[in-house]
Amino acid sequence: MEQYKRPYVPEPAIRRLPWYLACVSRLRAKGVEYVSSTTISKQLNVDASQIAKDLSYLNIKGKTRIGYEVKQLEQGLDDFLGFDRCHNAVMLGVGSLGRALILDSGLSRYGLDIVAGFDVDPSVIGTDIGGLPIYDISELAARREGLGAEIAIIAVPFESAPDVADLCVKAGFKALWNFTPFHFKTSPEITIENTSIYAHLAVMYNRMHSR
Amino acid sequence: MEQYKRPYVPEPAIRRLPWYLACVSRLRAKGVEYVSSTTISKQLNVDASQIAKDLSYLNIKGKTRIGYEVKQLEQGLDDFLGFDRCHNAVMLGVGSLGRALILDSGLSRYGLDIVAGFDVDPSVIGTDIGGLPIYDISELAARREGLGAEIAIIAVPFESAPDVADLCVKAGFKALWNFTPFHFKTSPEITIENTSIYAHLAVMYNRMHSR
Numbered sequence: 001m002e003q004y005k006r007p008y009v010p011e012p013a014i015r016r017l018p019w020y021l022a023c024v025s026r027l028r029a030k031g032v033e034y035v036s037s038t039t040i041s042k043q044l045n046v047d048a049s050q051i052a053k054d055l056s057y058l059n060i061k062g063k064t065r066i067g068y069e070v071k072q073l074e075q076g077l078d079d080f081l082g083f084d085r086c087h088n089a090v091m092l093g094v095g096s097l098g099r100a101l102i103l104d105s106g107l108s109r110y111g112l113d114i115v116a117g118f119d120v121d122p123s124v125i126g127t128d129i130g131g132l133p134i135y136d137i138s139e140l141a142a143r144r145e146g147l148g149a150e151i152a153i154i155a156v157p158f159e160s161a162p163d164v165a166d167l168c169v170k171a172g173f174k175a176l177w178n179f180t181p182f183h184f185k186t187s188p189e190i191t192i193e194n195t196s197i198y199a200h201l202a203v204m205y206n207r208m209h210s211r
Numbered sequence: 212m213e214q215y216k217r218p219y220v221p222e223p224a225i226r227r228l229p230w231y232l233a234c235v236s237r238l239r240a241k242g243v244e245y246v247s248s249t250t251i252s253k254q255l256n257v258d259a260s261q262i263a264k265d266l267s268y269l270n271i272k273g274k275t276r277i278g279y280e281v282k283q284l285e286q287g288l289d290d291f292l293g294f295d296r297c298h299n300a301v302m303l304g305v306g307s308l309g310r311a312l313i314l315d316s317g318l319s320r321y322g323l324d325i326v327a328g329f330d331v332d333p334s335v336i337g338t339d340i341g342g343l344p345i346y347d348i349s350e351l352a353a354r355r356e357g358l359g360a361e362i363a364i365i366a367v368p369f370e371s372a373p374d375v376a377d378l379c380v381k382a383g384f385k386a387l388w389n390f391t392p393f394h395f396k397t398s399p400e401i402t403i404e405n406t407s408i409y410a411h412l413a414v415m416y417n418r419m420h421s422r
Contacts, residue, residue, distance in 0.1 A: 006420060006421065008421075009417070011414055011417070014410075014413055014414050014417050015410050015413070015414060016394075016410075017413060018392050018407060018409050018410045018413050019392065019393070019394035019407070019410070021392070022369045022391070022392035022393045022394070023393070023394075025369070025370075026369065026370050026393075029370055043373070044394045044396070045394070045395075045396030045397065046394075081413045081416065081417075082413070082416040082417075082420065083409075083412075083413070087416065095317075096314060096315045096316045096317055097315045097317050099311075099314070100310075100311030100312065100314050100315045101311065103307060103310070103311050103314075104307045104308045104311045105307045106306075106307055106308050107412075110409045110412050110413075111412075111416070112412060150419070151415070151419075158233045158236070158237065159236075159237050159240055162254075174419055174422075175415055175418070175419050177411070177412070177415055180233070181229050181230065181232070181233035182230070182233045182234070182237075183227075183230035183233070183234075183255045183256070183257075184256075185255070185256035186256065191415060191418040191419050191422065193411050193412075193414060193415035193418070195408055195411045196229060196230070197406055197408075198229050198294075198321045199225075199226050199227075199229045199230070200388070200404050200406045201294075201318075201321050201322070201323060201388070201404075202225055202226070202228060202229050202292045202293070202294070202321075203222055203225050203226060203404060204362070204386055204388055204402060204404035205292065205293035205298065205322070206220070206222070206225050206292075206293075207386070207402040207404070208361070208362075208385055208386050208402050209217060209293065210217065210219075211385075211402065
């Protein structure tokens with residue numbers, strides 16, 4: 001489906017690319033036309049040589065003494081990261097976190113369109129949240145294709161997380177974005193991204209207490 | 212203030228501890244009394260020897276052939292991680308993501324109590340969100356101590372993130388939990404934890420497209 005051969009970029013570099021994107025978007029909004037890796041480096045605490053190397057994976061190269069063209073760099077990063085394409089997703093579990101993520105319109109800026117929610121609670125099934133229909137989770141497999149959804153976001157209570165992940169594999173999802181504290185194994189069948197914001201909280205508390 | 216000498220635990224281990232906690236909480240809810248590192252290992256795709264090593268930093272040791280006492284392990288992890296203590300925090304920026312995080316009651320399960328929000332938008336200043344007062348961000352320094360808040364959660368537009376971080380340092384916060392895509396430098400003055408969920412989205416898209 002892809003129009004071009006996607007360059008290989010190592011994951012640690014991929015994790016840094018959104019930082020560069022945020023940085024150059026800010027510069028573009030300020031009317032800056034060119035930026036050097038040194039300037040980006042000062043703002044983000046990443047070595048300038050690392051930035052140049054990361055961007056070279058995308059075949060983005062700066063000009064000597066001028067640097068990178070800001071608009072071109074922003075577009076190149078957006079393109080590669082897929083933030084300017086549309087990825088349909090469903091939210092599994094519309095308790096406090098699931099509801100919160102549905103209402104975070106910021107995700108669509110990053111190419112993620114949540115198109116429906118699923119839950120087990122009869123009091124929310126059949127209602128809508130922010131205009132999104134909420135279905136019974138037993139209908140997940142039957143509705144996935146019609147919704148055009150390849151990504152399932154998991155925000156169920158962690159006790160149910162393993163069972164819900166099994167449901168997703170059977171329903172044919174290509175990726176799981178897991179927000180529960182339950183850490184899923186990588187799988188040959190499906191892409192898994194664990195985003196446990198609570199693990200970050202643990203690291204932050206520890207750094208605070210260790211100072 | 213701490214009652215005991217806090218053991219040193221390397222950060223990669225700290226990031227794994229919440230997974231173990233989620234796993235043993237699930238076992239405890241099921242009525243399981245003892246668990247081996249092998250059982251935890253199978254659920255989380257972490258080597259059993261790694262699990263035993265991580266837990267030994269906390270002076271938690273299993274018994275030969277019996278394993279870990281589930282309730283004791285859960286309590287030990289909760290204690291060490293600080294999830295059973297109360298940390299007051301304020302939310303800076305109550306747009307879609309900030310509002311969403313305020314309404315995610317799940318955070319208080321992990322010891323984080325959001326006690327107020329701050330914004331620049333006159334239409335939200337003076338209102339409340341989920342019972343929480345929303346103040347003008349210009350009052351941040353004056354109100355911090357009265358609120359007993361040491362943690363600032365940053366969910367402002369990323370263009371404003373660097374300025375808001377400066378405000379926080381001046382106001383005397385001990386830690387910043389940054390949800391903007393802007394990646395902050397580590398600082399000698401303040402603990403910084405960058406939680407860019409959008410970077411995770413980039414990694415997930417890339418894995419999907421690379422399959």
